[in-house]
Every structure is written in C-alpha cells, then in structure tokens.
Amino acid sequence: MAIPSFVDRVRLHVAAGRGGNGTASVHREKFKPLGGPDGGNGGDGGSIILRVDPNLSTLVDYHRQSQRRARNGQPGEGDNRNGARGEDIVLAVPDGTLVTDADTGEQLADLTGAGAELVVARGGRGGLGNAALASASRKAPGFALLGEPGEERTVTLELKVVADVGLVGFPSAGKSSLVAALSRARPKIADYPFTTLVPNLGVVVAGDLTYTVADVPGLIEGASEGRGLGHDFLRHVERCAALVHVVDTATYEPGRDPVGDLKIIENELARHGGLEDRPRLVALNKVDVPDGRDIADIVAADVEQFGWPVFEISTKTGEGLTELSHAMAEVVRRRRAATPAPEPARIVLRPAPAAGEEFAIKRQGDGEGGHLWRVRGDKPERWVRQTDFGNPEAVGYLADRLNRLGVEDKLLELGAAAGDAVAIGGDPRTGDGAVVFDFRPQVDIGAEILSRRGEDDRLVEDRPAVARRRELDREYHRRKADGTWRTDVGEDARDDDQQPRRDPTDD
Ligand SMILES: Nc1nc2c(ncn2[C@@H]2O[C@H](COP(=O)(O)OP(=O)(O)OP(=O)(O)O)[C@@H](O)[C@H]2O)c(=O)[nH]1
Ligand SMILES: [Mg+2]
Numbered sequence: 001m002a003i004p005s006f007v008d009r010v011r012l013h014v015a016a017g018r019g020g021n022g023t024a025s026v027h028r029e030k031f032k033p034l035g036g037p038d039g040g041n042g043g044d045g046g047s048i049i050l051r052v053d054p055n056l057s058t059l060v061d062y063h064r065q066s067q068r069r070a071r072n073g074q075p076g077e078g079d080n081r082n083g084a085r086g087e088d089i090v091l092a093v094p095d096g097t098l099v100t101d102a103d104t105g106e107q108l109a110d111l112t113g114a115g116a117e118l119v120v121a122r123g124g125r126g127g128l129g130n131a132a133l134a135s136a137s138r139k140a141p142g143f144a145l146l147g148e149p150g151e152e153r154t155v156t157l158e159l160k161v162v163a164d165v166g167l168v169g170f171p172s173a174g175k176s177s178l179v180a181a182l183s184r185a186r187p188k189i190a191d192y193p194f195t196t197l198v199p200n201l202g203v204v205v206a207g208d209l210t211y212t213v214a215d216v217p218g219l220i221e222g223a224s225e226g227r228g229l230g231h232d233f234l235r236h237v238e239r240c241a242a243l244v245h246v247v248d249t250a251t252y253e254p255g256r257d258p259v260g261d262l263k264i265i266e267n268e269l270a271r272h273g274g275l276e277d278r279p280r281l282v283a284l285n286k287v288d289v290p291d292g293r294d295i296a297d298i299v300a301a302d303v304e305q306f307g308w309p310v311f312e313i314s315t316k317t318g319e320g321l322t323e324l325s326h327a328m329a330e331v332v333r334r335r336r337a338a339t340p341a342p343e344p345a346r347i348v349l350r351p352a353p354a355a356g357e358e359f360a361i362k363r364q365g366d367g368e369g370g371h372l373w374r375v376r377g378d379k380p381e382r383w384v385r386q387t388d389f390g391n392p393e394a395v396g397y398l399a400d401r402l403n404r405l406g407v408e409d410k411l412l413e414l415g416a417a418a419g420d421a422v423a424i425g426g427d428p429r430t431g432d433g434a435v436v437f438d439f440r441p442q443v444d445i446g447a448e449i450l451s452r453r454g455e456d457d458r459l460v461e462d463r464p465a466v467a468r469r470r471e472l473d474r475e476y477h478r479r480k481a482d483g484t485w486r487t488d489v490g491e492d493a494r495d496d497d498q499q500p501r502r503d504p505t506d507d
Pocket of ligand 1: 169170171172173174175176177178188189190191192193194195196197215216217218219285286287288289313314315316317
C-alpha cells in the first residue's frame with residue numbers, strides 16, 4: 001500500500017542553535033591602561049518549537065523539508081556588548097500531532113489544542129563573558145565561558161485526527177458522503193473502493209453543539225493483516241468519543257450483508273484494540289435505493305441485536321440525517337461532560353532534576369593506573385561544555401565550580417584515589433567524547449587554583465586536546481604580554497542585544 005501522497009507520519013531532524021561564546025576582554029582607555037573586564041556574554045542559540053495551528057490538517061510540509069536548523073547565538077564582544085540571540089524557529093503542526101524520539105521511541109508530547117507547544121530542541125546557552133564572571137576574588141578573569149551546543153535530535157511526527165466522532169465501515173459504504181452531508185467539508189467521493197486515503201474532518205453544527213466528525217479509509221476483512229489499506233488508519237479514531245458504523249445496504253458485492261459487514265468491522269476494531277469502550281451508532285446507508293430500503297427493513301431486527309441505536313439514512317436525499325446528527329451530538333455532549341478538555345500547556349521537554357540530585361558518580365571498570373569514575377549531571381556536564389580547555393584559568397574556574405558542587409568530596413567519599421581517572425559528560429550510553437581528568441584531590445582548592453597560571457595537571461596528559469591547549473597557552477601568554485590578548489570567536493557584526501547580565505555563580 002505505497003501511497004506517497006499520504007503523509008501523516010514524518011521524520012524530522014531538528015538542530016537548535018549553538019550559544020555564542022562569551023568574550024574575555026579588558027577595558028582600554030587612554031591613560032587608563034588597565035580598566036576592568038568588559039567582555040560581553042554570548043547570545044543563546046535559537047530553539048526549535050513545535051506549535052499546534054488548528055488551521056493545518058497535514059504534515060506534508062515536513063515531508064518536503066525534513067530538516068530544520070535554528071540560528072546560533074552570536075559571541076559577546078568587548079565593551080560589554082552581548083551577542084545577539086539566535087532566533088527561535090516555530091514550526092506549525094496540526095492539532096493532534098504525536099511527537100516521538102525517532103531513536104529511542106520515547107513519546108515526547110501529544111500536541112492537542114490550539115497553541116499547545118513543545119520545545120523539541122533547546123538552543124544552547126550563550127557563555128558568560130569575563131565581565132559577568134568577575135567577582136570579589138576574581139577581579140579580572142582572563143577567560144570567558146564557551147557557548148553550549150544546541151540540542152539536536154530526530155523525531156517522528158504522527159498525526160492523529162482529533163475528531164469527536166469517527167466513521168468506520170467498508171469501502172464505498174458512504175462514509176465520505178456522510179461527512180459531506182453533515183458538514184461543509186468536501187472530501188473526495190467516488191464509486192470505487194479506497195477513495196479515501198487520508199481521514200477527512202468535518203465540523204458539524206447540531207443545535208447548540210458543534211462537534212467534529214472524521215471518516216477513516218475503508219476497512220475490509222483481514223485489514224489487521226495488512227489487507228486493503230490496513231489498520232494504520234484506525235489510530236485516527238482512537239480519540240473519538242463515538243464510532244458510527246456506516247453500513248452499505250445497497251451493495252452488489254456477493255456475500256455481503258449489513259450484519260456480516262458489522263461483524264467483520266467489529267472484528268477488525270477488536271484486533272486493533274483500545275476502542276472497546278467507545279459507544280457505537282449504526283447508520284444503514286443508501287436507503288434511497290429501493291433494494292437498499294428493502295434490505296434495511298429486513299435486517300433491522302438483527303442489527304438491533306448488537307444493542308446500538310440504528311438509523312436508516314441516505315446521504316443522497318438527506319433522509320435520517322437530522323436524527324443521526326442529534327444522536328451523535330448527544331454522545332459527544334455526554335463525553336465532554338465526563339472529560340473536560342485538557343488545557344493546552346507548554347510542555348517542558350526535560351524538567352529540571354529535583355534538588356539534591358545534581359550529579360551522580362559511578363565507578364566504571366578499572367583502568368591501568370586506577371579506577372575510572374563517571375560523573376553525570378546537568379551542571380557538571382554543562383560546565384565542561386562551557387570550558388575553554390585552551391585557557392588554564394578557565395580550567396581552574398571549572399575545577400572550582402565542580403568543587404563547590406561537591407564533586408571532589410563525593411569522589412573521596414566513594415573511595416577515589418589520586419591517579420584515578422574522572423570522566424565527565426560525553427555520550428549518555430557509550431561515554432564517548434567525555435572529558436577525562438586525572439584525579440588530584442586538593443583540599444583548599446579555590447584561591448590557589450584560580451591564581452594559577454601554568455598547566456593544570458589534572459588534565460590527562462595524553463589527550464590530543466592537550467597539545468592544542470599547550471599551543472594556545474603559549475599564544476595566550478605571548479599576547480597577554482604584548483597586550484593584544486582577547487578570545488574573540490567569530491567575526492560577524494552583531495546587534496547590541498541588551499541581555500540582562502546573568503548571575504555568574506553556578507547556575
Ligand atoms: N444511492 C446512494 N449512493 C450513495 C449514498 N451514499 C454514498 N453513495 C455512493 O457510494 C459511493 C461511495 O461513497 P463514498 O462516500 O466515497 O464512500 P466511502 O465509504 O467514503 O468509501 P471509501 O473512501 O472508498 O472507503 C459513491 O459513489 C457515492 O455517491 C446514498 O445515500 N445513496
Ligand atoms: Mg471515503
């Protein structure tokens with residue numbers, strides 16, 4: 001059943017923007033050679049947000065363009081100028097879009113209701129500049145924090161029609177005709193099976209109540225084994241308050257009759273599962289055809305055996321439609337009274353961890369010289385990403401933050417010894433890309449580390465980054481000596497975005 005035009009499930013790759021780097025710079029004025037630090041903060045990277053737009057009915061746009069990338073934040077500049085934020089990208093999705101992580105299968109959100117939204121990829125935070133990092137004990141920081149990478153992931157978007165009433169039945173039973181007769185929707189109607197490939201949604205006004213009705217592509221026996229269009233479409237009626245069996249009383253197909261059709265459709269619904277509790281109505285359609293009327297009269301008693309209200313209708317002449325529509329409205333009214341519509345809420349993708357669980361440490365295998373300790377936690381991992389390992393002062397600042405959080409104490413408590421390796425961050429599953437330190441416990445670490453200007457020997461010496469760091473180090477000292485040092489990253493002109501200064505403490 002390859003139907004390329006039918007798009008109600010798409011994969012979408014989203015990449016949020018990187019945060020801009022903070023800048024380390026020193027204010028310079030004639031006759032005032034050493035002003036204070038004035039390096040601005042980097043701007044936050046743009047996020048990617050999915051938001052329900054009730055006017056949309058398909059995901060087809062994402063089929064055409066399946067990757068979206070938000071802009072990076074701009075780096076900060078000297079003279080306390082903050083980098084501009086990367087703009088957020090808001091992607092409109094239809095009501096009833098289910099969002100799952102394509103890699104883990106985890107359901108991220110079920111976006112229902114106008115305006116419901118999900119931050120599907122959060123932009124990286126901009127790094128603080130040295131002006132914001134200055135404190136009483138660190139008057140002129142010679143470093144700034146790096147911007148963080150933006151989140152990036154692949155998600156599956158799946159549209160579930162949010163209708164109050166779902167119409168089910170054999171192909172050509174007249175489901176689309178019924179949607180057209182009850183509402184202003186104009187779905188395709190034709191006398192061949194499987195005309196409908198995408199559910200059609202119509203809005204019905206019945207007295208003082210407005211409700212929606214959707215048809216579902218026709219079902220046939222064995223749909224659960226993939227016959228016809230299969231079961232895929234039944235997920236669209238999972239949210240319905242009621243199901244209406246549309247039964248063809250005038251079919252010429254051999255072996256078909258209303259009672260047999262009802263049994264087959266019910267069997268398919270049962271195989272799909274989850275719809276057992278939904279009230280049902282039966283619409284015996286096409287009674288304008290003389291044979292149809294006769295059949296309807298003959299089977300009426302048998303159909304009533306199912307225990308559901310039965311209506312004889314014709315979408316062609318309009319017979320029976322008012323009664324059916326009011327009966328549908330009644331079911332919807334009852335259901336709405338029992339379950340108030342959920343408030344559209346902004347869903348936070350990753351809630352902050354509860355206080356007291358800021359990091360976790362695990363011992364993992366024994367290295368050659370000692371143990372390997374893995375540190376996980378939002379803060380330590382974020383701080384590592386913000387650290388410019390080419391700048392020893394920045395590395396010292398990182399050590400200071402980790403200590404204040406209690407990482408060293410915890411390592412000692414767990415039995416870590418000097419010479420053990422400590423890995424922070426990296427891939428959550430494999431640990432690839434983690435930054436590895438040599439554990440050198442220092443009791444009085446703060447001031448001593450912060451004033452240190454040489455190598456930070458807690459870095460494992462064989463990391464390739466170390467060579468680069470040494471090189472940058474030499475550059476740093478050389479340029480610091482001749483007064484040209486400044487860690488500018490990027491060279492674009494940028495807006496002077498007046499972000500409030502963030503608290504330089506460990507947020
Ligand atoms: N005479 C008569 N014909 C009808 C009536 N309702 C629908 N039809 C005809 O039945 C055929 C199928 O109608 P559709 O509404 O396309 O049927 P469907 O159930 O949506 O079919 P699929 O989308 O293929 O599953 C069309 O030729 C309609 O004109 C009716 O009340 N009377
Ligand atoms: Mg149809």
